[in-house]
Amino acid sequence: MSIQVYTGEWARRWMNAASVEISLDNAPLTAMEAACRCGIPKDEIGLFEIGGSMVPSAHVLRDGETLRVYPQIIGG
Amino acid sequence: MIYEKYIRVLIINAETEKIWIEQREDLLPYLGGVGVAAKLLEEYMRPDLSPLNPAQPVVFAIGALSYVFPVMTKTVAMFISPLTGELGESYAGGRLATMLFSAGFDAVVITGKARRPSFFSITPEGVSFRDARSMWGTSNEDNIGRILRELEPGAGKRSIIRIGPAGENQVAYASVSVDRYRHFGRLGLGAVLGSKNIKAITVSGGRSIPIANYQDYIKAYRDIYTKCTSTDMMAKYHDVGTPINISPLNAAGGLPTKNMQQNRYEHADKVSGEAFSEESLVRKMACVGCPVGCIHIGQFRRAFAEHGHEYEAVAVGYDYELIYALGTFLCIETPSEILELIDAVEQTGLDAMSTGVVLGWATEALQKGLITEEETLVPLKFGEKEPYLAAIKNIGSAENEFYTCLGKGVREAAKHYGGEDFSMQVAGNEMAGYHTGYGSLIGAAVGARHSHLCNGGYSVDQSLQEFDPEKMLDQLEKEEVERCMLNSLVMCLFARKVYDRPTVLMALNALGWELSNEDLDAIAERNYATKLRIKQALGFTLENVRLPKRYFETPSLNGMIDEKTACAMLLKYQERVAKRMNGETK
Numbered sequence: 254m255s256i257q258v259y260t261g262e263w264a265r266r267w268m269n270a271a272s273v274e275i276s277l278d279n280a281p282l283t284a285m286e287a288a289c290r291c292g293i294p295k296d297e298i299g300l301f302e303i304g305g306s307m308v309p310s311a312h313v314l315r316d317g318e319t320l321r322v323y324p325q326i327i328g329g
Numbered sequence: 330m331i332y333e334k335y336i337r338v339l340i341i342n343a344e345t346e347k348i349w350i351e352q353r354e355d356l357l358p359y360l361g362g363v364g365v366a367a368k369l370l371e372e373y374m375r376p377d378l379s380p381l382n383p384a385q386p387v388v389f390a391i392g393a394l395s396y397v398f399p400v401m402t403k404t405v406a407m408f409i410s411p412l413t414g415e416l417g418e419s420y421a422g423g424r425l426a427t428m429l430f431s432a433g434f435d436a437v438v439i440t441g442k443a444r445r446p447s448f449f450s451i452t453p454e455g456v457s458f459r460d461a462r463s464m465w466g467t468s469n470e471d472n473i474g475r476i477l478r479e480l481e482p483g484a485g486k487r488s489i490i491r492i493g494p495a496g497e498n499q500v501a502y503a504s505v506s507v508d509r510y511r512h513f514g515r516l517g518l519g520a521v522l523g524s525k526n527i528k529a530i531t532v533s534g535g536r537s538i539p540i541a542n543y544q545d546y547i548k549a550y551r552d553i554y555t556k557c558t559s560t561d562m563m564a565k566y567h568d569v570g571t572p573i574n575i576s577p578l579n580a581a582g583g584l585p586t587k588n589m590q591q592n593r594y595e596h597a598d599k600v601s602g603e604a605f606s607e608e609s610l611v612r613k614m615a616c617v618g619c620p621v622g623c624i625h626i627g628q629f630r631r632a633f634a635e636h637g638h639e640y641e642a643v644a645v646g647y648d649y650e651l652i653y654a655l656g657t658f659l660c661i662e663t664p665s666e667i668l669e670l671i672d673a674v675e676q677t678g679l680d681a682m683s684t685g686v687v688l689g690w691a692t693e694a695l696q697k698g699l700i701t702e703e704e705t706l707v708p709l710k711f712g713e714k715e716p717y718l719a720a721i722k723n724i725g726s727a728e729n730e731f732y733t734c735l736g737k738g739v740r741e742a743a744k745h746y747g748g749e750d751f752s753m754q755v756a757g758n759e760m761a762g763y764h765t766g767y768g769s770l771i772g773a774a775v776g777a778r779h780s781h782l783c784n785g786g787y788s789v790d791q792s793l794q795e796f797d798p799e800k801m802l803d804q805l806e807k808e809e810v811e812r813c814m815l816n817s818l819v820m821c822l823f824a825r826k827v828y829d830r831p832t833v834l835m836a837l838n839a840l841g842w843e844l845s846n847e848d849l850d851a852i853a854e855r856n857y858a859t860k861l862r863i864k865q866a867l868g869f870t871l872e873n874v875r876l877p878k879r880y881f882e883t884p885s886l887n888g889m890i891d892e893k894t895a896c897a898m899l900l901k902y903q904e905r906v907a908k909r910m911n912g913e914t915k
Contacts, residue, residue: 261576261603262569262603262606263565263568263569263573263576263602263603266561266564266568294561296561297561297565299577299791300577300580300581300791302580302581307580307581307582321580323576323577323580323581324565324573324577325565325577325791326574326577326578326583326763326765326787326788326791327565327566327571327573327574327823328571328574328649328650328763328781328782328785328787328788329781329782329785329821329822329823329825
């Protein structure tokens with residue numbers, strides 16, 4: 254069982270590719286945990302999207318889902 | 330300021346061309362920056378007169394850590410805003426803070442109106458008053474910069490701030506350019522300088538101060554420098570920069586689009602931060618004293634002759650707010666077109682955010698028949714760059730009665746022509762690029778200068794787990810007060826996580842300021858109280874703020890905003906302000 258995590262260029266300093274496949278093993282994995290597992294620091298992670306809908310950070314991922322991770326909205 | 334027991338204030342009377350210098354020990358409790366500037370504004374302002382009356386002051390101030398620590402790069406300007414009619418507060422980077430430090434002044438107060446268009450040259454020796462009549466009314470602002478660089482001393486150790494045609498014509502949201510690519514953008518400082526016949530100010534100097542406790546200082550400096558350059562804390566500001574916001578805001582439905590008729594832009598991927606980086610980015614720059622380099626310079630190609638293939642490459646600074654205001658808000662589809670609009674705003678000397686919002690309103694008003702092409706002179710249409718280019722010039726030159734009215738801001742224009750429901754402003758200040766929820770909306774309303782920078786309301790929305798109006802007001806108030814301390818330093822707010830309280834205290838103590846956390850709390854409260862007194866003296870109350878209906882019609886990142894709830898929050902915050910003014914809170 255696995256999911257795809259897609260970030261795009263903004264996360265390149267932590268990930269070698271724009272997307273990565275993560276195995277779900279047998280333990281539930283949340284959206285935030287999946288993003289952190291890609292090596293992205295938690296403070297840099299902003300929003301999560303699956304299938305065109307935003308999901309909370311505590312969303313438990315299901316087999317086959319593609320998780321899109323967005324950076325924090327930044328500014329002054 | 331460092332090692333001195335006073336704030337050194339340069340006071341300039343533009344009419345008499347007299348100056349004097351005061352050493353103000355009584356300003357030390359305000360620390361510097363916004364605290365000192367607010368106190369001086371309170372002393373010199375005339376609540377009985379209009380914002381553009383020459384008797385009104387302009388105050389510039391640097392902070393307790395300016396120049397000597399990383400990212401302490403900003404200067405604050407405080408004035409009475411001709412756009413909102415109350416507190417004006419604006420920040421700019423570039424070289425100005427460094428040069429004010431080098432010239433030996435912690436603050437500058439300017440009153441009066443020069444008898445002819447002038448520019449001032451501030452040096453450690455004093456102020457020279459120069460004739461700027463030949464520069465007034467010219468159309469090419471790059472040439473003005475070149476002329477000033479030729480005329481004035483201090484090449485390499487100089488800052489130049491100047492207004493454009495919009496400032497000369499006292500457009501209420503005229504900006505002030507600072508050293509190219511930086512600006513005092515919001516709330517109309519350009520108009521205030523224009524009302525004083527001040528075309529430009531140059532500042533140069535060579536002051537050098539030995540650091541007393543070098544060991545403590547260099548340790549603190551290295552610690553902060555390492556955080557800025559060797560951790561992830563500031564990297565995002567250098568990489569894609571704030572334009573990175575386009576994608577997440579669009580995905581989550583918080584991107585103001587088409588005069589906020591929409592919360593997503595169908596062409597967001599074409600104007601995302603990544604798209605700008607790939608298509609247009611040619612250079613990154615930094616303000617003096619900053620190791621981050623967040624200034625992103627893009628380039629577009631422009632024909633400069635009618636015949637033949639004659640093109641020039643035009644370099645333009647861009648960031649998220651400009652891409653939103655002159656891009657998604659107007660449905661412009663390509664980075665090069667957005668850059669061209671930014672350049673037009675730059676040449677005219679307008680605030681880009683306000684300009685985008687007034688053009689958005691004007692476009693919709695034209696579509697709805699509230700105004701006609703007899704007023705607009707050009708067929709404004711969402712997605713069409715050329716009419717917007719012409720309209721920007723028309724605003725700057727106050728081309729006709731309509732553009733004169735437009736030049737007073739979208740609130741005034743809508744009052745006159747209709748369409749108040751879709752005039753996207755809060756308390757007179759055109760909206761920032763975040764439609765994220767109650768935090769961004771209420772944050773703008775209760776913020777002292779009605780900016781997202783007052784209290785970071787968009788950030789509160791982003792981390793919202795469960796909406797609780799009282800808790801949100803607590804967060805906004807707490808952040809606003811804290812920024813009244815941070816802005817006394819005067820730092821770039823991008824680095825506010827670098828400069829947490831222990832780091833601020835470490836830096837201050839390294840320079841001999843014997844301050845504690847409680848002292849910083851007191852400074853923050855004192856500075857906030859000064860701002861509130863100024864607003865009260867100028868007649869501002871949250872009870873009079875009317876929020877345009879569109880905020881409640883277009884979904885935000887956190888869903889629909891309820892008008893009754895929003896209005897109730899404003900009244901609750903006003904009660905908090907009243908308690909503060911009565912001394913019922915600290």
